[in-house]
Amino acid sequence: MPITRIGVIGAGAWGTALAKHLAEKGLLVRLWAYEREVVESIRASRENRLFLPGVMLPRSLAVTNILGEAVQDCDGLLFAVPSHVARPVLREMAPLLSSGIPVISATKGVEEDSLQLISQIMDDVLPRHMRDRILVLSGPSFAAEVSQGQPTALCLAGRDGELAAAFQAACMTSALRIYADSDLIGVQLGGALKNVMALAAGVVDGLGLGHNTRAALITRGLAEMVRLGTAMGADPRTFYGLSGVGDLVLTCTGTLSRNHTVGVRLGRGEKLETVLSGMQAVAEGVRTARAALGLARRSGVEMPIVQEINAVLFDGKSCRRAVTDLMERGAKPEKGIA
Ligand SMILES: NC(=O)c1ccc[n+]([C@@H]2O[C@H](COP(=O)([O-])OP(=O)(O)OC[C@H]3O[C@@H](n4cnc5c(N)ncnc54)[C@H](O)[C@@H]3O)[C@@H](O)[C@H]2O)c1
Numbered sequence: 001m002p003i004t005r006i007g008v009i010g011a012g013a014w015g016t017a018l019a020k021h022l023a024e025k026g027l028l029v030r031l032w033a034y035e036r037e038v039v040e041s042i043r044a045s046r047e048n049r050l051f052l053p054g055v056m057l058p059r060s061l062a063v064t065n066i067l068g069e070a071v072q073d074c075d076g077l078l079f080a081v082p083s084h085v086a087r088p089v090l091r092e093m094a095p096l097l098s099s100g101i102p103v104i105s106a107t108k109g110v111e112e113d114s115l116q117l118i119s120q121i122m123d124d125v126l127p128r129h130m131r132d133r134i135l136v137l138s139g140p141s142f143a144a145e146v147s148q149g150q151p152t153a154l155c156l157a158g159r160d161g162e163l164a165a166a167f168q169a170a171c172m173t174s175a176l177r178i179y180a181d182s183d184l185i186g187v188q189l190g191g192a193l194k195n196v197m198a199l200a201a202g203v204v205d206g207l208g209l210g211h212n213t214r215a216a217l218i219t220r221g222l223a224e225m226v227r228l229g230t231a232m233g234a235d236p237r238t239f240y241g242l243s244g245v246g247d248l249v250l251t252c253t254g255t256l257s258r259n260h261t262v263g264v265r266l267g268r269g270e271k272l273e274t275v276l277s278g279m280q281a282v283a284e285g286v287r288t289a290r291a292a293l294g295l296a297r298r299s300g301v302e303m304p305i306v307q308e309i310n311a312v313l314f315d316g317k318s319c320r321r322a323v324t325d326l327m328e329r330g331a332k333p334e335k336g337i338a
């Protein structure tokens with residue numbers, strides 16, 4: 001199946017970086033932006049000044065505000081809008097889609113009210129026969145670095161192995177290596193939960209705690225991710241791959257992470273509302289923290305770090321108290337349930 005035309009839905013930093021990558025590979029790419037200002041900025045200066053400033057976009061990359069134009073005559077769609085607007089955008093897209101068009105989610109999050117992953121929202125909203133045409137792309141990837149052509153590795157999961165292999169080949173270059181997978185749930189959970197752990201790692205850094213503390217946080221954070229994932233039917237091995245450990249390490253240690261940055265500012269004593277009010281970009285971990293706690297309760301799984309970061313974010317708990325409470329929990333075996 002030749003893949004030559006791609007629609008990219010969402011012109012935030014990630015959608016724009018992916019669109020640039022694919023256009024530079026020679027694919028015909030149409031990028032849909034929600035804001036008129038983004039379309040005007042790209043048309044006038046080949047730059048997405050709002051969400052990916054300083055990155056020149058190829059002339060071949062077309063941009064539009066009209067969803068119908070972006071999805072028309074495409075061999076596949078890359079979906080990269082933040083999770084909290086995924087459902088309304090998918091609802092608007094659904095009647096415009098040609099039968100059987102593959103849709104790849106590059107969004108990392110869990111819907112707060114329904115506790116659904118993006119592929120599950122797609123299952124709900126898109127026509128039934130498209131179930132096997134849904135794929136997810138995840139892994140350690142700061143948009144800014146992908147747009148600079150820094151070597152990056154991702155994973156692409158889908159129920160249909162042949163389809164995943166076709167998109168793997170279509171999107172790979174010497175700068176972007178993609179591994180195929182079939183664990184839709186595990187790949188999405190890794191990408192969503194690591195944002196919550198990145199907030200917590202940022203808090204640790206903002207409090208001025210040391211390398212020991214951050215390493216403990218990352219490792220025990222991974223244990224929580226594996227526990228919830230296993231309870232939800234994911235393959236635990238997925239969490240040791242790019243979409244799990246890979247993205248967890250990147251986001252918990254990389255200063256480019258928006259989630260980590262939010263955590264640092266909380267750890268330094270700023271209020272969540274103040275931090276978020278000054279941000280144009282999304283830090284998915286804030287909403288996902290609540291959703292992760294909901295999933296943990298529903299699955300009967302203990303997630304102490306998730307619980308403490310929720311208390312810091314939404315109940316006014318002090319960051320220091322949260323760390324102390326995590327440290328003073330009862331003695332546990334390392335491979336036990338919590
Ligand atoms: N930025 C990255 O490095 C990166 C890398 C991998 C994955 N992701 C994931 O990609 C997804 C998108 O993040 P991003 O970084 O591209 O976004 P961003 O934070 O750069 O920009 C915000 C986006 O939200 C869109 N938006 C706001 N309100 C909207 C609405 N009502 N309807 C539709 N769109 C609306 C904006 O148009 C813009 O595309 C997130 O789930 C994120 O976790 C981001």
Ligand SMILES: O=P(O)(O)OC[C@H](O)CO
Pocket residue numbers: 108139140141142143195198247250251256257258259260282283284
């Ligand atoms: O900047 P963040 O924290 O949203 O992280 C971006 C990507 O998800 C990293 O893989």
